[in-house]
Amino acid sequence: MDSVSNLLESIEGVGRDTVRGGYSRPVFSPAELDLRSWFEQEARRRGLDIETDRNGILWAWWDVDGADRNDGGTRDGALVTGSHLDSVPGGGAFDGPLGVAAALAAVDLLKERGVQPQRALAVTVFPEEEGSRFGVACLGSRLLTGAIDPDTARNLKDPDGVTFAEAARANGLDPAHLGRDDEALRRIGDFVELHVEQGRGLIDLDSAIAVGTSIIGHGRWKLTISGQGNHAGTTLMEDRADPMVAAAQVILAIRKTAAATPEARATVGRLQPIPGGTNVIASRVELWIDIRHPDDATTASLVESIHGQAQKAAAFEGCTAALTRESVSGTVTFDGELQRQLQLAIPGAPGLPTGAGHDAGILAAHAPSAMLYVRNPTGISHSPEEHVENDDADYGAVALADALERLL
Structure with a gap:
């Protein structure tokens, strides 16, 4: 299997910002598109079935053995994990990609353990989570859930005056079909997002991983x-x-x-x-x-x-x-039963609230959702100084795999 650190090293040259430092990977930029291609290649290496939905969300499916991939109903109620690949201007290397790389590594671990999913598992990549290009954070998950009006989304403009509709069309999406997707929502039985911690809670708690409790x-x-x-x-x-x-x-x-x-x-x-x-x-x-x-x-x-x-x-x-x-x-409190299951799967993991927004917070109104945070020893995020130790990154993938195995 690939370690999380190896996966992240394979993309460390993508989207480097020579002016601000760190990374600038706005949605539909060459850097973000390269990362989406990287994700598709890594998913196919693992035998996952790739699709892009009408809101630009990537789904990599591990189907139940014997399920007909053409029967979308066999994916209803799936266990879903993943994060995003876009960044703020001059952001760190881990905000978003850590969760995607950990999800891929967790799939490797589950396969090594001989796990046979009793329901479908999907790894997702949500577009425009940071809102750094079109100004609305978690735009992909907002469109999916109907939390933003499609006309409003279509007319959002980037600093160069390009509308989201124009950017979507240029990247193979039909702007007329943007918006709430009930079929895709039915597929999310539970959603677990792993993310770098964007503060210093875990430093003070002397813990490598935490279970998210709420988003202010x-x-x-x-x-x-x-x-x-x-x-x-x-x-x-x-x-x-x-x-x-x-x-x-x-x-x-x-x-x-x-x-x-x-x-x-x-x-x-x-x-x-x-x-x-x-x-x-x-x-x-x-x-x-x-x-x-x-x-x-x-x-x-x-x-x-x-x-x-x-x-x-x-x-x-x-x-x-x-x-x-x-x-x-609004303030989001994550699903209590899902939190309990994660804490049973990861004994000793503390609960931790956050002031940072995430796609899991948008999805929480529509499906049981939860988060895992991996320690950031600098306590700094949205900055090149954001950091995760390799051992903590790999432990995060193990903890995610333990949680997914329990939920599967």
């Missing part, structure tokens, strides 16, 4: 501050309506508001002045806000407060501010 509620909002574009050299300071100044005040207000709210997180990780010239007063500034809190009502209150402060800051500078919601996911 989170969302993304776009704030547009509009002013008057003008010449940087000829416009007196008192004559300006500068949206960049208002944006700076808003960013500080966001930090202060979140810091004053226990358990809240609020981040501005992306800001775009338009037109963006050094000697130009911007006509507008667009910034994206990520807000998270375990209590959904508190999240809504934070958004309302930030919006109000943005309007005041903009008005003070002679500008206007408009806030639009891009995506929101």
Whole structure:
């Protein structure tokens, strides 16, 4: 069998970002497409049956012995595992690919153990989990479950103005068929996603692996501050309506508001002045806000407060501010019985909540879902400094195989 570390080494050159460091693998980019091809090749090496559904999700099937592959009903209620292969800009090597590589290695282990599945097993790859190209996290699983309107998804645009519909069509999907897929949903009897831990819970617990308990509620909002574009050299300071100044005040207000709210997180990780010239007063500034809190009502209150402060800051500078919601996911508690089964399969594994979103959190409203986290000794994620020791990565595959064997 291939170790997880060997599988990851085979793709370590794909999508390296020489400017930011780490990896940039946005959905449907050459790097992400290369990784999808790598996954298909590895799945076929293991005798798995590959298909791409109408939302661009990859499925690699290990069917029950004797089942007719043309009879889709034999896959209903399957045990499903997997993760994603896309990344944030300049992300780490493990966020997403670790879960996919561990799932492939777990299949190897199950085959070595002589396991004969009593129900179908699938390894999946979800597209656009990070939302780094089209702005909506977990877009593939949202489309699958109907959590996003297909027209909204089709009209999403990347920074170059390419719509998701155009990108999907260019990669063999029919944009008219994007959206909720009840046939595919019927196939998910249980979903278990393994992922690198994106914090330092396991370091403090001195454990290599944990069972996920919950994902705190989170969302993304776009704030547009509009002013008057003008010449940087000829416009007196008192004559300006500068949206960049208002944006700076808003960013500080966001930090202060979140810091004053226990358990809240609020981040501005992306800001775009338009037109963006050094000697130009911007006509507008667009910034994206990520807000998270375990209590959904508190999240809504934070958004309302930030919006109000943005309007005041903009008005003070002679500008206007408009806030639009891009995506929101409420707090998710994973299936209790599935958590119990995982803890029985992996004795001593602690339970761990997370502030990071995952496809498992979207699927949880439609099928019993759970997560396993593998220790990240740096405690850093969405950064080149994200790390997993080889022994922990391989142990994660063993733990996943133990869990899948129990569930099969």
